[in-house]
Amino acid sequence: MLAVQPLPAEAFDFSSLDVFGLFGSKEKPPDVSATTLPYKLEFDLGDVDDAKALTRTLQDASLLYRLRQDAPPDGETLARRMAADLNPLVDALWSQGYFNADVTIVVDGVGLREGSEPGAGLVRALEAHRNRDPAPITVKVAPGPLFQLRNIAVREQGRGSGGAIADPQKVSRLKQGDPATSAALRSAQAALVDHLRNQSRPLAKIVELRPVVDHAAKIMDVTYVVEPGPVAGFGDVTIGETVDVPPHVVRSFIYLEPGDPYSPKALADTRKSITTIPAIGSARIREADALDARGNLPIFVDVTERPKRLIGFSARYSTIDGPAVKTYWEHRNLFGGAERLRLEADIFFAPRIDGTKIQRFGDFEESDIGARFSFSFMKPALNGSRYDWLLDGMGTRERVGTNRYGGYTARYANVTTAIRRRFSDTFSVQAGIEVERGQTSDVLGQVDYTLVGIPLSVKYDSTDSLLDPTRGIRATASVTPYPTFLGSTVGIVQTKAAVSAYYALDEDARYVLAGRIGFGSIVGAGLDDIPATRRFYAGGGGSVRGYAYRTLSPLGPLGRLTGGRSLFEGSVEARIKITDTIGVVPFFDAGTAFESSFPDFKETLRMSAGLGLRYYTAIGPIRLDVAAPLNGRKGDKPVAVYVSIGQAF
Numbered sequence: 149m150l151a152v153q154p155l156p157a158e159a160f161d162f163s164s165l166d167v168f169g170l171f172g173s174k175e176k177p178p179d180v181s182a183t184t185l186p187y188k189l190e191f192d193l194g195d196v197d198d199a200k201a202l203t204r205t206l207q208d209a210s211l212l213y214r215l216r217q218d219a220p221p222d223g224e225t226l227a228r229r230m231a232a233d234l235n236p237l238v239d240a241l242w243s244q245g246y247f248n249a250d251v252t253i254v255v256d257g258v259g260l261r262e263g264s265e266p267g268a269g270l271v272r273a274l275e276a277h278r279n280r281d282p283a284p285i286t287v288k289v290a291p292g293p294l295f296q297l298r299n300i301a302v303r304e305q306g307r308g309s310g311g312a313i314a315d316p317q318k319v320s321r322l323k324q325g326d327p328a329t330s331a332a333l334r335s336a337q338a339a340l341v342d343h344l345r346n347q348s349r350p351l352a353k354i355v356e357l358r359p360v361v362d363h364a365a366k367i368m369d370v371t372y373v374v375e376p377g378p379v380a381g382f383g384d385v386t387i388g389e390t391v392d393v394p395p396h397v398v399r400s401f402i403y404l405e406p407g408d409p410y411s412p413k414a415l416a417d418t419r420k421s422i423t424t425i426p427a428i429g430s431a432r433i434r435e436a437d438a439l440d441a442r443g444n445l446p447i448f449v450d451v452t453e454r455p456k457r458l459i460g461f462s463a464r465y466s467t468i469d470g471p472a473v474k475t476y477w478e479h480r481n482l483f484g485g486a487e488r489l490r491l492e493a494d495i496f497f498a499p500r501i502d503g504t505k506i507q508r509f510g511d512f513e514e515s516d517i518g519a520r521f522s523f524s525f526m527k528p529a530l531n532g533s534r535y536d537w538l539l540d541g542m543g544t545r546e547r548v549g550t551n552r553y554g555g556y557t558a559r560y561a562n563v564t565t566a567i568r569r570r571f572s573d574t575f576s577v578q579a580g581i582e583v584e585r586g587q588t589s590d591v592l593g594q595v596d597y598t599l600v601g602i603p604l605s606v607k608y609d610s611t612d613s614l615l616d617p618t619r620g621i622r623a624t625a626s627v628t629p630y631p632t633f634l635g636s637t638v639g640i641v642q643t644k645a646a647v648s649a650y651y652a653l654d655e656d657a658r659y660v661l662a663g664r665i666g667f668g669s670i671v672g673a674g675l676d677d678i679p680a681t682r683r684f685y686a687g688g689g690g691s692v693r694g695y696a697y698r699t700l701s702p703l704g705p706l707g708r709l710t711g712g713r714s715l716f717e718g719s720v721e722a723r724i725k726i727t728d729t730i731g732v733v734p735f736f737d738a739g740t741a742f743e744s745s746f747p748d749f750k751e752t753l754r755m756s757a758g759l760g761l762r763y764y765t766a767i768g769p770i771r772l773d774v775a776a777p778l779n780g781r782k783g784d785k786p787v788a789v790y791v792s793i794g795q796a797f
Contacts, residue, residue: 177216177217177219177282178217178219178282180277180278180279180280180281180282181219181279182278182279183221184219184220184221185219185220185221185222185223185225185226185274185275185277185278185283186219186282186283187212187216187219187226187274187277187282187283187284187285188216188282188283188284188285189210189212189213189216189285189286189287190284190285190286190287191203191206191207191286191287191289192286192287192288192289193289193291194289194290196289196291202241202244202289202291205240205241205243205244206237206240206241206287206289208240209236209237209239209240210233210236210237210287211229211232211233211236212229212230212233212253212285212287215229222275223270223271223272223273223274223275223278224266224271226274226283227260227266227270227271227274228266230253230255230260230266230270230285231260231264231265231266233253233287234251234253234260234261234262235262237251237287237289238251238262241289241291242330243329243330243331244294244327244329244330245294245295245296245327245328245329245368246291246292246293246294246295247292247295247328247361247363247366247368248292248293248295248363248366249289249290249291249292250289250290250292251287251288251289251290252287252288253285253286253287253288254285254286254288255270255273255274255283255284255285255286256273256276256284257273258270258273259288293366294327294328295327295328295361295366295367295368296324296325296326296327296328296366296367296368297322297323297324297325297326297327297328297332297367297368297369297370298324298362298365298367298368298369299324299369299370300316300317300320300322300323300324300369300370300371301316301369301370301371301372302316302319302320302340302371302372302374303371303372303373303374304374304375304376305355305373305374305375306355306375306376306377307351307375307376307377307378312344312347312349312374312376313340313343313344313374313376316340316372319339319340319343320336320339320340320372321335321336321339322336322370328359328361328367328368328370333357333359333370336372337354337357337372340354340372340374341353341354342412344374344376344377345410345412346411346412346413347376347379348379348380348381348409348410348411349376349377349378349379349380349410350377350380350410350435350445351375351377351378351380351438351439351445352374352375352376352377353374353375353377354372354373354374354375355373355374355375356371356372356373357370357371357372357373358370358371358372358373378439378443379410380410380439380443380444380445381406381407381408381409381410381443381444381445382404382405382406382407382408382409382410382414382444382445382447383406383436383439383440383442383444383445383446383447384406384440384444384446384447385399385402385404385406385446385447385448385449386446386447386448386449387399387449387451388448388449388450388451390451390453391453392427392453392456392481392484393425393427393428393451393453393481393486394484394485394486396529396532397425397485397486397528397529397532398422398425398428398449398451399532400528400529400532400533400534400570401421401422401424401425401528401529401570401573402418402421402422402449403417403418403421403572403573404418404447406442406444407442407444410444410445415433415435415447417573417574418431418433418449418573419431419432419433420573420612421573422449422451425486425528426454426478426480426486426488426526427453427454427456427480427481427486427488428451428452428453428454428486429451429452429453429454430451430452431449431450431451431452432449432450432451432452433447433448433449434447434448434449434450435447435448436448453481454480455480456479456480456481457477457478457479457480458476458477458478458479458480459475459476459477459478460475460476460478461473461474461475461476462474462476462793464689464790464791464792464793465789465790465791465792466688466689466697466788466789466790466791467785467787467788467789468695468696468697468785468788469496469497469499469688469689469696469697470496470497470499471496471497472494472495472496472497473494473495473496474492474493474494474495475492475493476490476491476492476493477490477491478490478491482525485527485528485529486528486529487525487526487527487528488524488525488526488528489523489524489525490523490524490525491521491522491523492520492521492522492523492524493519493520493521494519494520494521494522495517495518495519496517496518496519496520496546497516497517497518498515498516498517498518498546498547498548499547499548499549499550499551499555499696500516500547500551501547501548501549501550501551501554501555501556501557502551503551504551505551515547518544518545518546518547519544519545520542520543520544520545520546521542521543521544522540522541522542522543523539523540523541523542524538524539524540525538525539525540526538526539534569534570534571535567535568535569535570536567536568536570537565537566537567537568538564538565538566538567538568538578538580539563539564539565540562540563540564540565541561541562541563541564542561542562543560543561543562544558544559544560544561544562545558545559546558548685548697548698548699549696549698549699549709550696550699550783552781552782552783552784553699553703553707553708553709553781553783554590554591554706554708554709555590555698555699555708555709556588556589556590556680556681556709556711557588557589557590558586558587558588558589558679558680558681559586559587560584560585560586560587560588560679560681561584561585561586562582562583562584562586563582563583563584564580564581564582564583564603565580565581566578566579566580566581566603567579567580574608574609574610575606575607575608576606576607577604577605577606577607578603578604578605578606578607579602579603579604579605580602580603581600581601581602581603582599582600582601582602582603582628583598583599583600584597584598584599585597585598585599586679586681588679588680588681589680590680590708590709590710590711591704591705591706591708591709591710592675592676592680592704592705592710593676595676595677595678595679595680596637597636597637597638597679598635598636598637599630599636599637599638599679599682600630600631600634600635600636601628601629601630601631601634601636601642602628602629602634603626603627603628604626604627604628605624605625605626605627606624606625606626607623607624608621608622608623608624609621609622609623610622611650613768614768615767615768615769615793615794615795616764616768616769616794616795617648617650617662617795618650618652618657618660618723619650619651619652619657620649620650621647621648621649621650622647622648622649622650623645623646623647623648624644624645624646625643625644625645625646626643626644626645627641627642627643628641628642628643629641630642638672638673638677638678638679639672639673640670640671640672640673640678640682641670641671641672642668642669642670642682643667643668643669643670644666644667644668644669645666645667645668646664646665646666646667647664647665648662648663648664648665648797649662649663649664650662657725658724658725659722659723659724659725660722660723660724661720661721661722661723662719662720662721662722662723662795662797663718663719663720663721664718664719664720664797665716665717665718666691666715666716666717666718666739667714667715667716667747668684668714668715668741669713669714669715669745669746670682670683670684670713670714670745671713671745675710675711675712675713675743678711678713680711683701683710683711683712683713683741684701684711684712684713684714684715684741684742685698685699685700685701685709685711685712685715685741686698686700686701686715686717686739686740686741686754687699687700687754689773689790689792689796690796690797691717691737691739692717692719692737692738692739692740692754692755692756693735693737693756693758693773693775693788693790693796694737694756694757694758694775694776694777694778694780694784694787694788695754695756695777695780695784695788696784696785696788700739700740700741700754701740701741702741702742702743702751710743711741712740712741712742712743712744712751713742713743713744713745714741714742714744714745714746714747714748715739715740715741715742715747716739716740716742716747716749716753717737717738717739717740718737718738718739719735719736719737719738719796719797720735720736721733721734721735721736721760721795721796722734722735723762723795725764728764729763729764729765730761730762730763730764731761731762731764731769732759732760732761732762733759733760733761733762733773734757734758734759734760735757735758735759735760735773735775735796736755736756736757737755737756737757737775738753738754738755738756739753739754740752740753740754752779754777754779754780754781755777755778755779756775756776756777756778757775757776757778758773758774758775758776759773759774760772760773760774760796761773762795767793768793768794769793769794769795770791770792770793771790771791771792771793771794771795771796772789772790772791773789773790773796774787774788774789775787775788775789775790776788
């Protein structure tokens with residue numbers, strides 16, 4: 149007969165699996181034992197006003213706090229750890245302006261103060277808790293009064309001295325009565341140097357910071373000794389060693405020239421410009437320690453290259469327009485000259501526009517899927533110049549509209565080649581030739597067409613980010629004539645323009661106002677002669693949210709969409725960051741297309757409003773927008789939801 153004796157019940161130890169801290173807390177001391185002396189630590193600051201923030205500062209400075217999960221072997225070691233904490237804690241209090249602070253570390257009534265050594269009584273008090281309970285250690289702090297600034301002086305010396313800082317108090321942002329904290333002093337020091345560097349003084353520095361504390365008066369006097377340095381320009385720009393990208397390509401995207409006035413902003417813009425080269429991942433700019441013989445500052449640029457090949461996938465979704473997916477492949481240095489080749493394939497839902505509906509899976513047809521295949525090639529810095537060669541092409545099959553108001557179907561292919569001239573990191577112009585052949589069909593009939601045009605465009609972009617701009621202006625304008633003598637079956641001229649502006653209400657850009665206006669026009673032909681893909685429509689996640697994609701336009705026969713020969717649309721947003729990663733965006737959109745060649749506003753301007761949620765990531769914000777039409781038409785859905793990456797504009 150086999151007898152089985154049950155084992156005593158034991159609690160399962162989740163500590164090895166506690167990756168996210170779900171089964172315990174770092175505030176709980178280690179378990180008591182005969183071989184170690186764990187302790188629990190408390191900070192007692194009395195009724196000081198900023199106790200919570202001051203406690204956090206003390207914890208950051210405290211060795212006892214950082215090592216609270218590492219129990220020492222005996223009381224003497226723990227007492228030494230306590231003694232080592234006193235000076236850093238006092239320094240932390242001084243950094244916050246408490247220069248008369250008193251710190252005592254207490255265990256069971258036995259105290260340890262600054263300047264004293266841990267005695268045998270403290271060791272006995274600690275050892276009394278061995279194998280019983282964690283030793284109770286309390287850091288008792290009497291911060292005393294918060295010291296204030298009294299006299300603030302800035303003295304210039306050395307080269308460039310004499311009136312370089314006209315209003316030191318305004319520049320330093322320090323004033324009498326401010327708390328005498330180390331953070332305020334460091335911030336003022338940085339502000340003084342930044343002010344001088346913005347005056348084209350690259351060698352500006354703080355030679356000495358002289359704080360004088362009067363403990364009796366509870367004040368601090370501070371003097372900054374500044375060496376402004378000479379006014380200088382940029383010197384020679386040297387490109388460091390690269391792996392595969394030719395240095396002349398990098399130099400083409402640097403708009404600094406020897407003799408230009410020195411500017412920290414110009415250096416930041418240069419770094420941003422270099423990283424627009426697809427093959428470059430990052431750029432580091434170093435300044436020389438001294439001026440050259442001409443009195444200019446040499447600049448050194450080092451770049452880090454990206455992996456040559458990239459493959460990716462993205463998706464977006466709208467409750468009105470349905471899902472869409474994209475896959476892409478990219479080579480960032482195809483022939484060794486930083487040439488970029490990108491291939492993309494898009495598959496998206498093609499909405500029904502003939503009155504039928506998809507009610508079950510068996511109703512789904514091949515024509516309910518739209519597709520777009522495209523390629524994009526760029527050869528930057530032709531022969532080391534600021535000219536780039538662009539070649540783009542695509543083939544598309546799409547169906548756009550709604551069952552209620554109809555729409556159009558289209559199949560077309562387009563190839564465009566152009567030369568772009570970059571005048572600066574913000575301004576460029578472009579000219580090329582475009583060929584498109586296709587077929588469109590809508591309520592106005594079928595159009596089989598060929599378009600051969602000469603696209604001309606200009607672009608200005610001073611924004612600080614492609615996907616999440618917070619400051620600056622972004623403007624584009626284009627005009628493309630499609631004359632019949634080049635082979636176009638319909639002679640038209642198409643014009644487009646868009647301007648968006650971004651204004652941060654605070655230095656950290658947690659509150660940003662954004663606005664956008666778009667315009668379009670076609671002249672030269674009647675509406676029924678223009679291919680439906682070239683007519684203007686509003687609506688969709690990047691236009692007037694709350695309405696289906698490209699469904700805002702004049703209505704023709706049978707109350708069906710015809711598109712227009714002109715367009716107007718606008719949007720305003722308030723982008724508000726609640727935390728570093730979460731934001732909300734209330735917004736308002738308006739727009740439509742018009743039958744006339746220029747907006748005459750005889751059509752009803754459709755409007756919508758909504759609220760967005762943003763989750764900020766390293767690659768850009770993930771956007772979720774909920775929009776509702778304010779003056780929708782019969783058949784428009786009451787609410788639309790959009791999910792994608794990047795801001796709406």
